[in-house]
Amino acid sequence: MTADGKGGTMEGTDTRRRRFLGAGLAAGGIALAPGVLLYVFGDDAAAREAGEPASASVRWGLLIDVNKCGIDCDICVTACVEEHGLEGRGRPATDPQWIRVVRVRDPRTGRRRSLPMLCQHCAYPPCVDVCPTGASFRRADGIVLVDRHLCIGCRYCMMACPYKARSFVHEEVENQKPYAPRGRGTVEACTLCVHRVDVGRVPACVEACAERGAGAMLFGDLKDGTSEIAKRVAAFPTTRVRDDLGLDTGVYYIGV
C-alpha cells in the first residue's frame, strides 16, 4: 500500500475483507518491532488562518495501530462522547455512535483484537453519492461531513455507508457544545473533530489515546510526504477496511 492513497497492489483486492477479519498477524509483528513507535502529536496539523478555506492540497487521515489497542479499552469513545456531548439515553439501538469499539476474533486461531471504527472519510464516499439534498459532502481536505442545515433526515446515507458510521438523532438534544451543533431529525457522524483540525489541533480521540491510552492513533496529512502519518503508511503494511470497495478511505489500520 502506498502513501498516496492509491490502494494496495500486492494482493488481489477480493481477499482483503477476509484478511481484515483477523489474519493480519504478520503485519502487526513488523509494526510492533522494538523501537517502532507511533508519534501521536505530529507537527503536521498546522493551523490555517481563520479566513482561509480548507485546501485540497491536504488529505487528513488516521493511522490506527490496533496492536496497541487494549481489548477492553474505550478511551477514544469516551473522549468523543465528552468532546461532542453525545451522552446517550441508555438506549443502545438509537444512541449516537460517532466512534465505537469493534471486537473481532479469528475463529481459527482465537486471536482477538479490538479496534475503533469510525467514519473512514472516504475519497469517494457512498453517503455523498446517495444524499438527495447535498447535505452529505466531502470537504476539500478530505473530511466527510453532514451539513445539517440541509439534512432532511432521510437516512439514505446510513444505508449506503459500508461502515455503519452514521447515527440519526431521534430525540431532542439539549446543552449542545457551541462547536458541535446537533439536533433531532438529522444524521450525524464523526467530523474528524473538524473544529479542532481547523485551528491546528488533533481530534479528541487521538489526543485522549495519547494522554490516557496506548497512543495507538496517529492523525496527520496523508498528502504531505514529510508528515509522520505518510511516512508510517509508506513504511509499514496497513489495511483499510473494505478496501475492495475502492472508496479510498482516509483511515488506515495496522495489525487487523
Add this chain to the structure above:
Amino acid sequence: MPPFGTFFAIFVLVLAGGLLSPAPGRAAGGVPLPAIATGNGEDCVEDPQVMRRWHMELLRHQRDETVRRGIRTKKYSLKECIACHAVKDAGGVPVTADDPRHFCRACHDYAAVRIDCFDCHASRPPDQKAKAPTAAVRAEAERR
C-alpha cells in the same frame, strides 16, 4: 371614502415606524416592545439598522462558509453573537433560548417569527466550568 393618497401616507408612516424603531419600552400599536439585550462590546459588527434587516443573511452566508469550506472568521459567527448578547438570569447564568429574555427570542417572539437555529445550536456561551473533565473521565484516567 378617503383618497388613495391618505392610504399611501398611512402606509408610509407605518413602514417608517417599523424601520425606525422607537426607543425600547414605548408601546407600538398597544403591543409592548421587546426588551432587547444590548451586547457587551462597544459596537455591533454592523450598524444596528443593517443588523436588524440583514442578520439572517449574514448568518446564512457565514454558516455555509464555515460548514462547507472551513472558514472560521468570527465577525458574523453565530457563536460570537451568542457570546456578546448573552442575557444573564438572577443567578448570573446565561439564559437559553427557552427563556423569553434570550436576545434572539425577545425580538423573534415580538415579530412572531419562529427560528429553529437552537434546535441544534447552543443558545448560550459555553460554561467555563463545563470544560473541566467530568467525574467519569477523571475516574477513567485514575484507573489507568
